[in-house]
Amino acid sequence: MSRPRVFITRRIPQVGLDLIGAVCDVDLWDEPLPPGRDELLKRIAGCDGVLTMLSEKVDDEFFDAAGEQLKVVSQYAVGFNNIDVEAAKSRNIAVGNTPGALTAATADLGFALLIAAARRLVEAHEYIHADKWKTWEPLGHIGWDLEGKTVGIVGMGRIGQAFAQRCYGGWGMNVIYTSRSPKPDAETQLRAKRVSFDELLEQSDFISVHTDLNEETAGMFNKAAFEKMKSNAIFINTARGGIHNQADLVEALKNNVIGAAGLDVTDPEPPALDDPILHLPNCVVAPHIGSATISTRNAMAEIASDNLLNGIKGEPLRCSVT
Numbered sequence: 378m379s380r381p382r383v384f385i386t387r388r389i390p391q392v393g394l395d396l397i398g399a400v401c402d403v404d405l406w407d408e409p410l411p412p413g414r415d416e417l418l419k420r421i422a423g424c425d426g427v428l429t430m431l432s433e434k435v436d437d438e439f440f441d442a443a444g445e446q447l448k449v450v451s452q453y454a455v456g457f458n459n460i461d462v463e464a465a466k467s468r469n470i471a472v473g474n475t476p477g478a479l480t481a482a483t484a485d486l487g488f489a490l491l492i493a494a495a496r497r498l499v500e501a502h503e504y505i506h507a508d509k510w511k512t513w514e515p516l517g518h519i520g521w522d523l524e525g526k527t528v529g530i531v532g533m534g535r536i537g538q539a540f541a542q543r544c545y546g547g548w549g550m551n552v553i554y555t556s557r558s559p560k561p562d563a564e565t566q567l568r569a570k571r572v573s574f575d576e577l578l579e580q581s582d583f584i585s586v587h588t589d590l591n592e593e594t595a596g597m598f599n600k601a602a603f604e605k606m607k608s609n610a611i612f613i614n615t616a617r618g619g620i621h622n623q624a625d626l627v628e629a630l631k632n633n634v635i636g637a638a639g640l641d642v643t644d645p646e647p648p649a650l651d652d653p654i655l656h657l658p659n660c661v662v663a664p665h666i667g668s669a670t671i672s673t674r675n676a677m678a679e680i681a682s683d684n685l686l687n688g689i690k691g692e693p694l695r696c697s698v699t
């Protein structure tokens with residue numbers, strides 16, 4: 378019997394390649410940049426499964442190009458805003474993702490960005506490299522304290538709760554949140570309080586975004602939202618760049634409407650080198666590395682491979698979004 382055919386759109390950790398390679402004929406796109414659209418559509422033709430990254434747009438055109446034998450799209454990420462899930466459902470194509478595996482790593486990175494922004498670490502690092510460090514400065518590089526502040530979490534899912542837990546347990550912060558539904562566990566364990574979006578904007582010293590990018594959340598952090606925030610508030614986004622309006626964020630940071638920002642995600646990604654978001658002293662930017670630890674990426678590779686193999690066999694996925 379012939380082996381199932383799969384296309385993997387980028388190299389993933391070996392543990393995943395080994396699992397898939399043991400049962401499938403694998404076409405691996407082994408380049409530093411994702412395949413272009415035409416190349417992608419050509420390579421997926423005739424595949425039983427495709428393992429995708431957030432860089433691939435998975436839509437009707439993708440499914441038409443793959444053909445009727447396509448059974449599963451396995452996303453190597455927890456977010457899947459690049460995938461038209463309804464189109465997949467209507468064709469009986471399973472879609473999987475990798476939740477859980479990256480919760481702690483992403484929450485840690487969010488916290489790293491918060492400390493970096495609050496203590497002006499990148500600015501201070503650049504100061505040394507610009508040969509400006511001449512002496513200890515009694516009034517230099519003064520930042521924000523974290524202890525006892527109020528943190529507002531937008532999206533109290535797994536990652537939001539893990540971030541809140543670091544704030545509450547480690548730094549004694551007061552936690553408020555917005556979420557589609559109440560989170561009784563977080564309310565008991567972290568004394569978190571569910572508030573309206575406006576209350577969260579007005580009361581938080583730090584705001585951290587952990588929600589999906591969808592029609593409701595796209596651009597929710599815009600000029601009006603930044604104007605409701607405290608003038609020394611710090612904005613953290615480790616979710617998706619499209620959730621903030623980047624031009625409005627740049628203006629808010631430039632004009633001290635808010636204090637600082639820490640971003641692991643931008644819009645677009647990557648930003649052009651001359652994008653103003655990269656040239657603000659009060660904005661720390663990382664290149665979408667929330668899940669980038671060895672054990673996290675290995676765990677993601679295992680889940681994504683299991684999803685792919687289960688989908689090809691027509692079995693329920695370990696983590697399904699359909």
Ligand code: DGY
Pocket residue numbers: 431453454455456457479616667668
């Ligand atoms: C995710 O998993 O959605 C991240 O943003 C990419 O690792």
